[in-house]
Amino acid sequence: MPHLEPTGIELSDSRGLFCVSWEGTETTQVPYRALRLACRCATCIDEITGKPLLDPSTVPEDVGITEVEQVGLYGVRVRWTDGHNTGIYTWERIRELSPL
Numbered sequence: 278m279p280h281l282e283p284t285g286i287e288l289s290d291s292r293g294l295f296c297v298s299w300e301g302t303e304t305t306q307v308p309y310r311a312l313r314l315a316c317r318c319a320t321c322i323d324e325i326t327g328k329p330l331l332d333p334s335t336v337p338e339d340v341g342i343t344e345v346e347q348v349g350l351y352g353v354r355v356r357w358t359d360g361h362n363t364g365i366y367t368w369e370r371i372r373e374l375s376p377l
Contacts, residue, residue, distance in 0.1 A: 283368055286353070288342055295342065295355075297371055305375040313340050313357055315374055316364035335359075 281299040289296055295312050297305045313336050316322075321331040337359060344356040352367040 281368075281372075286345055288345070290341060293339070293341075295371070297368070305372050307371060307374045308376070309342060310336060310338060310340050311374055311376070312355070312366065312371070313359070313361065315366070315370070316361065317370075318364040320361070320363055 281301065281303065283297050284300055285298040287296040287298070288294075289306075293309045294306045295309060296307075299305065314331065314333055316331065321329065323330055341358040342355055343358055346354045346356075348354050348365050352365050352370070354362065354365050356362040
């Protein structure tokens, strides 16, 4: 996957989509819940074994985003309506998660 710089982020609450625009014309869209379930922080994934710790049934189907904060040049931290806020999502990971 070629390296692209993000040019914008849009939260589509009505559709539940986290959208990132990239230089050129590409746009990545990831459903909120899919992004939340893909969190790789130490609360959600065991740091030693890599085993998932997050029970998907504890994440509401309608989980939303309250805030997005850029972390360096490599990604974002998302604050979720379920209270979770420790995951950092790299731009590369966000692109990997896009079903579109």
